Amino acid sequence: MKRPTNVLVAGLAVAFLLAAGCSNDSDSNVPGSQDESRSSEPVEITVLVTESEANTAEFWDASIAAASAKVPGVTVKKIVSIGDEYPGQLRASGQLPDVLGQVNVDDLHDTLMPYDEAWLEENFLFWESGVYSDGNVYTPSTGTQIVPLVFYNKTIFADNGISVPKTWSEFLDVVAKLRAAGVTPIEMAGGEGWAADIGMVGAVTTDVLGKDPEWIQKLKAGEAKFSDADFVGAVQKMIDLVEAGAYDPAALSADYSAANQNFLDGKSGMYPMGSWFIGKGYLTDEQAENIGVFLWPSDNGTAYLPTVAGGTFAVNKESPNAEVAMEWAKAWATNQESYKPLIENDAAFILLKNASLADLGVDVTPLYMEGYELATGDAATSVPSFRWTGGKNAIPSTVADGFMGMAQAVFTNSDAAALCADLDAQWAAAQ
Amino acid sequence: MASRPRKRRKALGGLAPIAFISLGLYTLWVIYPVFASATLSLTDARTNRQTMSFVGLENYTRMFSDPRLGRTFAFTLIVTILVTLVSNVGGVLFAMMLNNQAKNYKVMRTLAFIPQVLSGVVVAFMWRMMFNQNGLINSSALKYGWLDAPINWLGTREMATFCVCVTVAWASTAFCTVVYMAGLQSVPPELMDAARVDGAGPIKRFFNVTWPMLAPATTTCVVLGLIGALKLYDILAVLTSGGPANSTNSLAYYVIAVAFGNGHTGYGAALGILLLVLTAAVSAIATRILRKRETNL
Amino acid sequence: MNAKLASRSGRLAGGWVVTAVFCFPIYLAVVNAFKANAQIKSDPLGLPNPFTFSNVITALSRPDHLIQTGLVNSVVITSATVALLIPLSSATSLWLFERSARVKGILTGIFALGLMIPPQVGLQPTVQVLKAMGLMNTYPGLVLVGISGGYFAFAVFVYVGFLHTVPKEILDSARVDGAGDLRVWWSIVMPLMRPATITVAIFVGLWTWNDFLGPLIILGPTQGQTITVAMYLSLGASAVSTDYGQVYAITLIAALIPLIAYLFCQREFVAGLTSGAAKG
Incomplete structure (x- = not known):
């Protein structure tokens, strides 16, 4: 008869071996990297990226490989983000990657390693815009984005005799005309919080930060509140748009790619979206020809440019490989070839000292150039894009969440003052 | 040789070592975490703070001024109650319909039981593809002219709540059907015949014979349905991510969002304790009421 | 007529x-x-x-092999969890079954709690313990939490419930013949409890395969994921959400193995589900 203990022990051992030996066979990097973190040996670092239609898996793989080639002995394990809450979730479970793309500086600044200023000065224009409240730069300003721009369908505008609106009341007229013509006036990817709030970002940036660019600083110092008249007024404008029938009835069920498709198919007249939308990752050259762009209109027609400060990769200073990670992040940020697809597909407006668009040999649409001139020229006053910007005007992600939720809530709740009071309560809880 | 196993048994102590290892593991992974969470809930711990200090019941009093918690609580209760109700009524009816030994019904049973082997993520993706703005329901309805404008399935608080309920109820109806089906097979045919002889119609027969005999199955389905709905996480993560405007956060989803997403460790732990108390209370009350009903028969 | x-x-x-x-x-x-x-x-x-077949082929030819890796990982983690849980829980149940009524009562109460506690409640301390033990982000870590948490409590309920139906004379006569506890358990009780073992294997197998939160947090992003989480990771990003064929293909692949298991062992599944549910 078999000895039951032997069978049991063998069974348990096999099961544990199975579990221990079960490895990720997609991982082509050096196995067992934990033992190899000594400085002369190869080091594996983890890099968190966000993939999109424009910044594809192939783009990240190629640009990561190019940067790794410049740092001897480093290999990279790419981690793809699943949403804004992911860095926080990874941090809370003690797995924050070594290098972090697209993070909320306000949430994570205490665990980030500052970039050195001499290096920033040497490589980037306007890098000071990325300085956080404590005087450090945690993400180099490799480029900027404008959030939002308002895109419009040229054919639909021409067919209905509509010209580009400059003031808020002209904008409301356009909405009414499009509605009367049976076209959805404004496209909205309302199913995703980050996209649902883009119009409201435009209103708050123009009406609140346009009037007082230091407003977020005052909010942080307790001298301003979301219940302030200007902020409530901006939210009220969103409620007015809903009541004017500016959106598709099912706008809040539309995800980002569906909304893009609707706008490009001519189902809607206007689309407030980030400047990346004019990249080739989203539009063909042909589609770009039929699209025009204007800035979110203010009450009196003053043009404000909602600018996003801050750049790509931050470095986790608590990582055992923080020094190598910083070296790698710098190598990525100064590798000019990586910017070409970023400019062409994601329409990044780069801010490099040592390379112009012509130097990089990029192939862009006239629409990109139109946007680029808006972003870098002085036709409009640059103000920080609310919620989107990094640097000292970044807000905590809990409040950002509340703001995104508010952009969806205006569809069913028309009490702007109450919504803003809720946001004040969330701000208080985040402190 | 015969005496050796006896000696070994004494030396090893038989099953006790295995039992003690198991109990040790159970304490480490179930009992300890609950107490540790309870302790954390009395602190102001956050992932972005190096230190934490004792704050008493502050995290619990903070719940009353949390603008999101009210809706979260209401949503959790609505889904829990509706899903339990719908899946039990649906499960009983479905089981009665499929309770037949003919071959056709066997195939139907095989099909009807499928949803309960699928993961929440799979179920939620299947339904999300139908509820999207350009999803299968809207696009077919518009194509065949059943609708003039697309329906905003996931876009308003009420519709999104409805969609979550439909999705969760779909999966749990399949589960209840399995359980009720087994319950029906334990109803003695003589009882039914006796009722028939007494001249009881089908409705009377159901309420006087079938339904009371299904009491143990009802206890199972209701209690598991309540606990399952209170734990609801994966379907929400896929279907609504708690939106729109945070109107479809379940308490379980909110706990993770606060503790892991926002890094508010202490407050997240307090919300976790609230969830535990709620689950304990609901399942204790439901079990007590339903078991009483079983023994009263 | x-x-x-x-x-x-x-x-x-x-x-x-x-x-x-x-x-x-x-x-x-x-x-x-x-x-x-x-x-x-x-x-x-x-x-x-x-x-x-192009949707399926696209899903399987992702450069990161998320789907294939996920399937392999799910198979391994599920089999390891079931293979470890069954001996541990059945031995514990037999031990518990032969204790005094008082010990039994106390431990049953503690296990009942384990069935009810939502996994979200103790997740933060669980992560800390795993980190301290060096098991965070590892497969053994995930399996260890799986075999000793609520699943374990469930298995004990199923086994103890079943033991009540085993005639006491069988155990007694084996003891008289001089069989040790371990042999009584492995050679006599385990074969008798086969239906209970099937119930436990089906429930725990399904739960482990379908679990989302555990692998998402405990395995994390660096080690390769289970198919359930891999599906979420590959479809969560909106970049693919208009590629409906892709979503459906991955949904089908993720559901395939539990579905095949169910179709082939339907009778055991239904019997296991109903008897297990009555215990739960």
């Missing part, structure tokens, strides 16, 4: 209609996985025409 026949076929037709409506989402997931995107848009409800 005719009326009876009519009512019987009426019931049959009614049954088929209700079943068809109930299973319609499954039908949609299956047919659309084999259609090109253009046909999903133009004809969402119809059969694939032409039939295509």
